[in-house]
Amino acid sequence: MSTQTVIGEGHVERPPPLVRWYAEHRRAVFGTLVAILFLLFWEGLSRGWWADALRPLIGHAADPLLVPPIFISSPSRIAAEAWRMFVVTREIWSDLRFSAMEYALGLGAAIAVGMPLGLASGWYRRLSYAVGPFLAGFNATPQVALLPLIIIWVGFGLAAKILIIFALAVLPIAISAQSAVRTTDARLLKVAHSFGAGEWHLFRTIILPSAVPFLLAGLRLAVGRAMIGIVVGEIFGSAVGVGAMINRSGSRFETDKVFVGVLVIAAAGMLLAELVHQIERRVEAWRPSV
Amino acid sequence: MATAEIELDAGASAHPSTLARFYREHERSIIGGGTLLAVLLIWEGVARSGLVDPLFLSSPIQIVKAGIDLFEGGEIWTHIQVSGSEFLLGYALSVAIGIPLGLATGWYRRLSYLLGPFIDALNAVPRLTLMPIIVIWFGIGIWSKAVVAFLGAVLPILIATNSGVRTSEARYLQVARSFSASELKIFTSIILPGTVPFIFTGLKYGIGRALLGVVVGELYAATAGLGYMIGEAGDTFQTSVVFFGVLIFTATGLVSVGVLDALERRFETWRPKAGAAS
Structure with missing residues (x-):
């Protein structure tokens, strides 16, 4: 300007x-x-x-x-390594497939549990009182600290990864769903009430549409947090997966490979966030802009 | 909300008893505390019934016992000290860098052009994935965790501060400029007060990020610290110790955010409340 x-x-x-x-x-x-x-x-x-x-x-x-490149690698070395891993040996694809699967399952579970829980505790005041202390406590905990417990419960396998991704992603989703319901325009609810609308009708025609932006914002947060789960979940006893690859390469001082892995996860995170963003725009297209 | 009110009104007569009134005033704490108590009791009951292997479940009483043992053994103090210094170092560093840098990038447009790409790029990378590289750089001692905690916390603080400056009320700026206020005056009397709520949002968010960094760092590679303790206890199936360690982290998070809330209220008392005067 x-x-x-x-x-x-x-x-x-x-x-x-x-x-x-x-x-x-x-x-x-x-x-x-x-x-x-x-x-x-x-x-x-x-x-x-x-x-x-x-x-x-x-x-x-x-x-x-x-x-020395062992410490910082270099852009050209990282590019060469990426080319090798993606095209020449194609070794990264199996890691990607495994991590993508645990990510999708973990995030899917977080949505399946977090959204209904958040919506319900936003709608029923007493339910929100009941789950309030748990949500607050769980929110204040670095959820990653639960990893040793999760391993005791389900072992080192795929289930542990899914659970840690779930633990990281579920709260942003639940909390944003809860505040979505709470911030519903009270006038709309009153009008609907006075015309004798039933609960289900209210929920479907007023609560849900006005909640969508919040739900998607929570999802965007969760998408990023769940990415952490890939790396952290694969710290222990994992042979495949991008996170496991990063950890293995780090302990062998293969800095180039570590950077390739970090960039892959960053790129995946950005791609997913952008995807959610596009959905947000699509869904919001009907809303008259203020 | 509206539905719950209707429900209540239907039940309550014109003269509610004192007990009902007490319940209504403290409903949130009663339901919340009651649920918490019920869950703890069921947990203890299931653990005692032997239906589930206590190795998996532990129990509230066992967790308390484990906590007492840990403190009596004295070993836990080392872990607390190590994790505490990692957290404080990383968090203090991220506050010391994040707030000034956020203010500066919000205020000087050119600086934000210069640093913007780095901030955006770093923000897009889940910083915890850099853990292996940071361990290569800083070793497995306190500093690698402090750096991870720093990397986690600095960006939320910086970005929140930055957006606080940028959303300063344009009318105030115009008024101040037309009365030819100096840049310094504008900064200290308009920008800074307007940014405080944003800074606190960033600070609170940063606490969680810093704690996460400490835990992941200690799980990944460490010789001491609460995260290390949890990991070790997990390996040896000392479920109660794991639970107790997790609870220490929960308490730390709750207390830190509580302290920041109190500080924020202190800072915000001067601000006239929005909305109706009554």
């Missing part, structure tokens, strides 16, 4: 197209530039570009600028 004043010396009406394009996309241009510089800096650190360049000037003081 303020660029208008900077570039507008003399002719405010029509800045050249290139300048205009820059002004419109400044954020993106700047961001890309910074990202590229950062990647170059990183690559240079592990290849010793900066150490070599500065050594004539400051001698051995430049040595810390050469960081």
Whole structure:
């Protein structure tokens, strides 16, 4: 906005197209530039570009600028490793399949339990009193601490992973569903009541439609939290899965592989969040915008 | 809500007894406490009946006993000390960096262009997945956990602070500018007070993230700490000890958020309440 004043010396009406394009996309241009510089800096650190360049000037003081790739890897090494794992040996696909399965089952269970529970405790005041202490306590607990208990209960297998993902994802869903019902427009409810609408009718035509944005917002939170479960759940006694791959590679100092795994999980998380976002837009299209 | 009121009115006569009145005033605590008590009793009962192996279930009394043993044994103090310092170090660091950086990126547009890509990228990565790399960098001592806790907590704090600055009331800014207030004056008298609620939201969110970081870090690689204790106890099927460790974390989370709530109320007493005057 303020660029208008900077570039507008003399002719405010029509800045050249290139300048205009820059002004419109400044954020993106700047961001890309910074990202590229950062990647170059990183690559240079592990290849010793900066150490070599500065050594004539400051001698051995430049040595810390050469960081062995075992510590930081490098963008090119990570890209090469990703190519190898995805295309050449295709070793990552079985990990991906396993993690995706536990993720889908865990998140699915969290939705199946969290949404009805949240909706019900938003609707029935006494139920919310009854489950309140449990929700608050569970919310204050780092749910990951339950992992040793879960392992005692169900062992190291798939069930343990599903349960930990469930434990991480269920609360955001339940809590947002609860507040969704609570914040329903009271006037709408009154009107419906006075026209003698039944509970089920109220629920279906007023509560549920107005709850959808909250439910989806909770889902978006849960999608991210559940990603943690993949890594944490596979810390112990897991042979397959992206999290297990990350942990294994970390203990073997295969930093490149760790970064590939981290990026895969980050990408999956962003993709899912974007998916929920698209659903939100789709679902909200009918609502008159304020 | 509306339905519950109707239900109640149908039952209550014109002169409710004192007992009914007491119940109605404290309904939330009575139902909440009652349910909690019932669950504990059923748990204890099932554990004693022998229907389920106590190895799996433990029981409330056994958990309390395990807690007393742990404190009498004295070993737990080391774990508390280690986890406590990890949590405090990481959280203090994330407050010390997150709030100033959030204020700065909210205030200086150029800075937000510069740091925005990093903040967004880091925010998109579940930071706990970086655990193996952080252990390579910082070893398995206190610092790797402090760093994980820091990474978990700093972004919520930073992002909340940043959005607090950016959503400052534009009218106030315009008024202040037209009375030619200095930038510093604007910052301290408009931006900062307006940002406080956002900062507290971030701080509360950060507590959970920092605790999560400490637990995961200690489960992953550690030689001491409550998370380590839980993991060890799990391996040796000391279910009561695991439960007690989890409860310590729960209590820490509840107390920390409670303290922040109290602090927030202190900071917010000056603010006129929204809504009707009565």
